[in-house]
Amino acid sequence: MPSNKSVSDAPIFQFTNCRILRSHQLQREDLWVREGKILNPEKLFFDEKGSADIHLDCKDSIIAPGFIDVQINGGFGVDFSLAADDVQSGISVVSQKILSHGVTSFCPTLVTSPPSVYHKVLPQISIRNGGPHGAGILGAHLEGPFISKEKKGAHPEHYLSTFESGAFQDLLATYRHLDCVRIVTLAPEMKRSSEVIQELTRRGICVSLGHSVANLSQAEEAVRHGATFITHLFNAMLPFHHRDPGIVGLLTSDQIPARRRVFYGMISDGIHTNPAALRIAHRAHPKGLVLVTDAIAGMGLAPGKHTLGQQVIEVDGLNTYIAGTKTLSGSVATMDSCVRHFLEATGCTVETALEAASLHPAQLLGIEHQKGTLNYDNDADFLLLDNSLQVRATYIAGERVWSQDTFTI
Amino acid sequence: MYFNVESELLCLSFFILNVQETMKLIILENYAQASEWAAKYIRNRIIQFNPGPDKYFTLGLPTGSTPLGCYKKLIEYYKNGDLSFKYVKTFNMDEYVGLPRDHLESYHSFMWNNFFKHIDISPENTHILDGNAADLQAECDAFEGKIKAAGGIELFVGGIGPDGHIAFNEPGSSLVSRTRVKTLAMDTILANARFFDGDLSKVPTMALTVGVGTVMDAREVMILITGAHKAFALYKAIEEGVNHMWTVSAFQQHPSTVFVCDEDATLELKVKTVKYFKGLMLVHNKLVEPLYSMKETGAERRQSKKPYSD
Numbered sequence: 001m002p003s004n005k006s007v008s009d010a011p012i013f014q015f016t017n018c019r020i021l022r023s024h025q026l027q028r029e030d031l032w033v034r035e036g037k038i039l040n041p042e043k044l045f046f047d048e049k050g051s052a053d054i055h056l057d058c059k060d061s062i063i064a065p066g067f068i069d070v071q072i073n074g075g076f077g078v079d080f081s082l083a084a085d086d087v088q089s090g091i092s093v094v095s096q097k098i099l100s101h102g103v104t105s106f107c108p109t110l111v112t113s114p115p116s117v118y119h120k121v122l123p124q125i126s127i128r129n130g131g132p133h134g135a136g137i138l139g140a141h142l143e144g145p146f147i148s149k150e151k152k153g154a155h156p157e158h159y160l161s162t163f164e165s166g167a168f169q170d171l172l173a174t175y176r177h178l179d180c181v182r183i184v185t186l187a188p189e190m191k192r193s194s195e196v197i198q199e200l201t202r203r204g205i206c207v208s209l210g211h212s213v214a215n216l217s218q219a220e221e222a223v224r225h226g227a228t229f230i231t232h233l234f235n236a237m238l239p240f241h242h243r244d245p246g247i248v249g250l251l252t253s254d255q256i257p258a259r260r261r262v263f264y265g266m267i268s269d270g271i272h273t274n275p276a277a278l279r280i281a282h283r284a285h286p287k288g289l290v291l292v293t294d295a296i297a298g299m300g301l302a303p304g305k306h307t308l309g310q311q312v313i314e315v316d317g318l319n320t321y322i323a324g325t326k327t328l329s330g331s332v333a334t335m336d337s338c339v340r341h342f343l344e345a346t347g348c349t350v351e352t353a354l355e356a357a358s359l360h361p362a363q364l365l366g367i368e369h370q371k372g373t374l375n376y377d378n379d380a381d382f383l384l385l386d387n388s389l390q391v392r393a394t395y396i397a398g399e400r401v402w403s404q405d406t407f408t409i
Numbered sequence: 410m411y412f413n414v415e416s417e418l419l420c421l422s423f424f425i426l427n428v429q430e431t432m433k434l435i436i437l438e439n440y441a442q443a444s445e446w447a448a449k450y451i452r453n454r455i456i457q458f459n460p461g462p463d464k465y466f467t468l469g470l471p472t473g474s475t476p477l478g479c480y481k482k483l484i485e486y487y488k489n490g491d492l493s494f495k496y497v498k499t500f501n502m503d504e505y506v507g508l509p510r511d512h513l514e515s516y517h518s519f520m521w522n523n524f525f526k527h528i529d530i531s532p533e534n535t536h537i538l539d540g541n542a543a544d545l546q547a548e549c550d551a552f553e554g555k556i557k558a559a560g561g562i563e564l565f566v567g568g569i570g571p572d573g574h575i576a577f578n579e580p581g582s583s584l585v586s587r588t589r590v591k592t593l594a595m596d597t598i599l600a601n602a603r604f605f606d607g608d609l610s611k612v613p614t615m616a617l618t619v620g621v622g623t624v625m626d627a628r629e630v631m632i633l634i635t636g637a638h639k640a641f642a643l644y645k646a647i648e649e650g651v652n653h654m655w656t657v658s659a660f661q662q663h664p665s666t667v668f669v670c671d672e673d674a675t676l677e678l679k680v681k682t683v684k685y686f687k688g689l690m691l692v693h694n695k696l697v698e699p700l701y702s703m704k705e706t707g708a709e710r711r712q713s714k715k716p717y718s719d
């Protein structure tokens with residue numbers, strides 16, 4: 001049917017024969033897209049007297065918002081923490097390849113590195129929209145160097161740092177360029193962390209607690225100063241103790257501002273956390289769970305040795321250890337496999353599993369009015385999935401940027 | 410020559426149905442069957458009308474819970490390719506005043522979610538009163554104008570309120586009324602509260618509605634009445650006199666009205682009335698059998714027996 005649009009001449013796409021995730025439920029509705037945004041068909045019908053130009057039969061797929069990965073260190077041989085001359089091309093390789101995992105936006109993550117690395121790499125990272133070239137870049141996630149020695153995990157001890165003398169100025173001297181930084185992970189028990197957290201929050205940078213031996217009070221204090229995220233819950237922090245739950249206690253703390261929701265990242269690859277622990281966290285605070293991959297350069301490649309910043313990592317199947325040790329460092333998980341594993345391990349609904357990888361990270365970064373949902377006027381970044389949550393096709397701004405060879409609509 | 414008495418009687422009945430003014434009371438066993446009969450009737454009427462770009466079928470439409478089953482069947486017929494709404498123009502009966510158009514309970518939302526979004530109707534061929542117009546009476550007058558411009562309504566489908574109203578023509582409405590603003594009666598507000606979380610204060614108190622006279626102008630009227638709570642209203646509408654306190658009774662004076670009911674809706678009627686019309690079902694069912702489909706070519710359709718002439 002020809003459309004009659006008074007507002008725009010751009011073609012209108014109607015995705016039919018699908019179930020879409022909307023209002024926390026899978027509904028049998030069509031998805032309408034125009035000019036890269038999700039369109040309200042009722043408004044189109046009554047206000048513009050318009051109708052669809054192109055109908056696409058989705059073969060009974062599930063349509064979910066594109067996944068957002070806020071912690072990914074590299075992949076396919078690319079290590080974001082390497083002081084390369086051409087950081088962009090490495091990021092581009094990863095951003096293009098993760099489209100097949102359903103990721104439409106991500107935060108390239110840098111692990112603890114010497115200042116020279118930050119000075120060289122950060123200016124080369126730019127926030128940009130996704131498209132056929134790859135997933136969108138929301139900004140960098142700087143994990144370290146302001147973390148605890150006792151919980152450094154795979155981070156190199158030599159480059160750990162503190163900000164006890166100059167607080168925020170020390171941080172600025174280390175990183176230098178903050179324009180494209182979206183998230184900073186730090187250990188809140190460090191001296192003068194409150195000032196630093198406050199300043200970062202004031203600049204719109206999300207502060208995450210991780211690689212830390214903080215107790216619950218220190219963690220709560222950090223949240224009161226603006227921290228909103230926990231980096232890979234359970235890993236690299238004190239274990240839950242019934243008299244001092246530590247950072248884990250934030251999931252159920254009543255000492256944080258009432259309106260504030262604390263989000264927490266979980267690597268649900270089946271290795272970083274026992275499924276029982278995953279379930280405990282999910283049940284305690286389901287609305288805060290954010291799935292992350294924490295993927296490293298070896299993701300997507302054959303088993304073997306790869307780098308992670310200043311360290312050498314050994315990949316064997318799904319296990320990724322610092323070479324010669326049993327210290328976990330990152331993962332080789334893909335986002336869609338994390339979603340599937342999360343679904344299976346917790347027995348949650350499909351809607352919950354999908355939201356943990358889309359809506360919640362969007363809420364964490366305060367961008368849910370734009371990404372992370374299929375609400376009207378949001379960016380048309382979405383996925384077509386089959387019933388077992390395998391990605392069939394990936395769309396960014398309404399354009400198909402990846403699909404399985406055997407899947408055409 | 411051997412005369413088949415039964416077929417002779419049937420032919421005579423076609424003649425009667427075709428030529429004479431009639432009130433038909435169609436009684437089906439339950440809601441599902443009543444909805445289906447009504448949908449089949451609408452389908453046959455549209456197809457036999459043979460609509461085209463120069464000849465649109467104008468359909469008056471209701472909202473509420475009663476017509477939902479009928480809409481579902483019509484959508485099914487469209488999805489099967491048996492019916493198209495490409496050359497159908499629709500005019501809804503009413504709309505709340507002051508409710509945002511995208512409110513879930515507005516009649517615009519109702520029509521979009523329950524009908525328009527599932528079929529192939531063009532948006533410019535749908536007409537629903539705008540309850541947020543700056544000048545409400547002008548909006549009503551314009552609506553009357555649009556109906557006239559479309560050549561009048563071929564078939565107006567409506568429901569009945571528990572207080573016997575058609576559209577929002579509440580008890581006491583003029584039986585020659587036209588499209589206008591109406592204040593809703595308490596009965597109506599109570600009946601509608603269930604769509605507003607049971608909160609009476611959330612229910613709109615005014616609405617724009619086609620008048621009784623507007624619906625009477627239609628060439629044919631079909632009223633859907635299902636459920637025991639509508640039984641008394643149906644009794645008042647067809648077994649008592651024409652009375653402005655029960656505005657559906659006005660259709661006793663319309664040349665061609667069809668009342669489609671389920672058993673429960675007939676609970677207040679005389680046994681004699683029900684038996685009489687049930688006895689006529691053999692004849693009345695010829696209106697929906699054979700059931701026509703737009704998949705047939707024009708030639709195939711012309712060859713099959715039609716109870717109507719164009």
